[in-house]
Amino acid sequence: MPSLTRLISAASLAATATLLVAAPGGSAAGLKSCPELSVKKSASLGATYVTQIKVQGVSCTGAQDVAKAFNKCRKEKGVTGHCTHKVKTYTCTETRPADLQLPTQANGKVKCRSGSKRVNFNYQQNK
Numbered sequence: 271m272p273s274l275t276r277l278i279s280a281a282s283l284a285a286t287a288t289l290l291v292a293a294p295g296g297s298a299a300g301l302k303s304c305p306e307l308s309v310k311k312s313a314s315l316g317a318t319y320v321t322q323i324k325v326q327g328v329s330c331t332g333a334q335d336v337a338k339a340f341n342k343c344r345k346e347k348g349v350t351g352h353c354t355h356k357v358k359t360y361t362c363t364e365t366r367p368a369d370l371q372l373p374t375q376a377n378g379k380v381k382c383r384s385g386s387k388r389v390n391f392n393y394q395q396n397k
Contacts, residue, residue: 300326300388301324301325301326301388301390302324302325302326303322303323303324304322304323304324304325304330304333304334305330307320307321307323307334311334314338315334315337315338315341315393316337316338316339316340316341316342316344316345317337317341317378317393317394317395318375318393318394318395318396319393319394320334320337320341320391320392320393321391321392321393321394322391322392323337323389323390323391324388324389324390324391325387325388325389325390326386326387326388327385327386327387327388328387328388328389332389333389333391335358336357336358336360336362336382336389336391337380337389337391337393339357339358340353340357340360340362340380340382341393342357343355343357344364349376349395349397350376350395350397352364357382358384359384360382360383360384360387360389361382361383361384362380362381362382362383363380363381363382364378364379364380364381365378365379366378366379367379373397374396374397375394375395375396375397376394376395376397377392377393377394377395378392378393378395379391379392380392380393
């Protein structure tokens with residue numbers, strides 16, 4: 271039987287993913303949605319969870335590498351830090367919409383570009 275903590279985490283992930291997808295600017299024209307990540311794969315990308323990835327001109331696997339590198343860079347400045355340099359040739363900008371922030375987690379939307387390649391992803395970082 272799943273623990274209460276695991277059930278709460280799963281419910282939190284589902285709610286956050288729904289909010290991030292529904293948030294304004296959540297999708298950009300021309301970007302392709304990657305298949306939904308398993309919880310295990312999502313958690314392996316450097317944040318507590320990466321909830322959505324969209325790409326243009328790059329594979330979903332390549333986009334996962336960018337997300338992992340960005341999250342590593344971000345966390346070099348602490349669990350809720352910001353990445354301020356290029357990752358894997360990509361320049362990334364991050365927003366953390368105030369309406370998506372909770373006392374126990376930071377939720378971010380990241381847009382990365384390298385020439386014509388685009389990688390957009392959303393993440394949840396537990397504090």
